[in-house]
Amino acid sequence: MKIDKRHLLNYSILIPYLILSVVGLIIVYSTTSANQIQRGANPFRPVISQSAFWIVSLAAIFIIYRMRLSFLRSSQVVMGAIWVEIILLIASRFFPTVNGAHGWITFGGLSLQPAEYLKLVIIWFLAHKFARIQGDIRTYDYQALTKGHFLPHHFNDWRVVSVLLLGLVASLPDLGNATIIGLEIIIMITVSGIGFRWFSVALTGLVAGAGALLGTIAIFGVDVVSNIPGIGYVAKRFSAFFNPFEDVTNAGHQLANSYYAMSNGGWLGLGLGNSIEKNGYLPEAHTDFAFSIVIEELGLIGASLILAILFFLILRIIVVGIRARNTFNSMMALGIAGMLLIQTFVNVGGISGLIPATGVTFPFLSQGGSSLLIISIGIAFVLNIDANEKREILREEIERTAFDAEKE
Template sequence: MKIAKRHFLNYSILIPYLMLSIIGLIVVYSTTSAYQIQQGGGPMRLVINQSLFWLVSLVGIFIIYRMRLSFLRKSSVVNIVIVVEILLLIASRFFEPVNGAHGWIRFAGFSMQPAEYLKLIIIWFLAHKFDKIQSEIGTYDYQALTKGSWVPNRLNDWRVVSLLFLGLVVTLPDLGNATIITLIIIIMLSVSGVGHRWFSTALMGITVGATVLLGSIWVMGVDVVAKIPVFGYIAKRFAAFFNPFEDATNAGLQLSNSYYAMSNGGWLGRGLGNSIEKKGYLPEAHTDFAFSIVIEELGLVGASLILAILFFMILRIIVVGIRARDPFNAMMALGIAGMLLVQTFVNIGGISGLIPATGVTFPFLSQGGSSLLIISIGVAFVLNIDAHERRLLLEEEIEQTLY
């Protein structure tokens, strides 16, 4: 007995997604209108562009929701996506840099950021790889992932592909997305079925490594790091992290003005559209530091409500992953939830000075079509997975009742 998939649409995920998307369009207009006027353009240009991406996203959600999940599990499909993504990352290196980093492909007024798509692709790839060796993981734990060797010796080894992707992103250089992709890989390892001690070990290793790195930069001085060809522009972000007000007109310009924006907002904010900092004081107010403007205009209370909606949606996605009986479905859902959590915390950490600014956008609220599209595709996958799992469960219960 087949039941139509539309009866299993998870509104506890879809409704928050729609709410955040609409709020995002309002925030994009608020944060970009002044910038566009300063540039001599129309105040609606960027919000119209974002709206077009959202409409494409809605069509994508409809198509992906109706798609058979078996299609996503085909090795040929995964391999084609991997090859295309590698080619796009390489091609982006030959386009003009933005804020000191390559990573955007621009032509005929259209632009895309391949590293944004990599966040979901790496989840898909690792879920596909780890799903095939679930029985081995259950028996041999982490050794099933390494095939008994800490050094990968095959080109299709998940470690080779992951390191290749990371290497391409780092050389752009794109510190923010490289950080997020690294954390996503750790999340995927932790939900693959291996013992929890490996996740604790990896987390401890990252904490120690980050502490040593920041300590070394502090001891050697930012000027030394700035001489490294690939990481020259990143040195400014480390300088701002250590003391943004020491060079508030240069390296610390973004972070110091982010502090001013959040301070201006207080509890209830200055009112939608009334931000001071977005009017030429805070660079990237519509992308990396959009949430600072949200706090300035809507206050801590308004920003907290938006975070509550976002975290509720992420929690519902986690529930889908926990309840999924199929390992591939579970890893996909948990990986997508992890992607959203990591991106949110890395952005908030950057704008608040808890970690060096990484250029990571805030989900839904920052202007960026690629970011919105990849989040929408991720939500579509989760909606499909949840409907598939619930339909199978109900059909089994009906069959047991009948027979």
């Protein structure tokens, strides 16, 4: 019996996605219109561009939802996506820098950020790889992931591919996306089925590395560390993390004005469109620090409501991953939930001074078509996975009912 997937759509995921997307369009207009007016440009241009990406995103959701999961699990399709990412990341080096990084490929009025798409592609790749060796993981634990070799023996080894892609992003340099992708890799290793102690080891190493960098800057000073090639800009961001008001006109300018924005907002906010900081005071108010403007305009209560909807969406995706009986489906859903959770934590942590700012956008609310499109594709994967899991359960129940009827 054929069961149409249209009747299995998970509205507890789709509706929060739609709400956040619409709210995001409103916030994009609010955070960009003032600057557009000051430049004498069309104030609706950024939101029109974002709306165009959202329409493409809705079309992508429809197409991916109708696809067979067997096609999405195909080795040729997954490795094809990996090779496309490698080519695009290398090609981006030959385009002009944006905010000091080479992460963008531009075609006329359109732009593409390969690192954004890698956030989902790396989850897809690792879910595919780890799902194929579940029997070995249950027997040999972490050794199944390394095939018993400390160093990889071929290019297709997940460690080689992961390090290569992570290195390409870091070399742009794109610290924010490299951090998110690195954390995603740790999450995928954790949900692969290996012992939990390995997650503790990875987390300890990550915290120790960040602590060592902070300690080095604290001991030798940002002026010394900033002269080291390749990490100078990182040192400045860590310096602002210590005390943004010591260098409020340079390294600490963004974080200090982010504090001002959140302080201005209070509990209820200044009102939608009434932000002070977006009028030339807070750089990147439409991207990295969009949530600071949300707090300033909608207050802590309004911002908390948006966070609640986003966390509800993430929670529903986690539920899909936990309930999934297919290993690939489970890891894919959990990885996508992890992607959204990490990006939210890194952004909110950066704008509030909880962690050093890394230039990561806030999901849905920050201007950026690539970010919105990749989140939408991730949502499409989850909706497809959930529908297929439900269909398999319904099919088994129908077959069981038919079998019981025949016995009677």
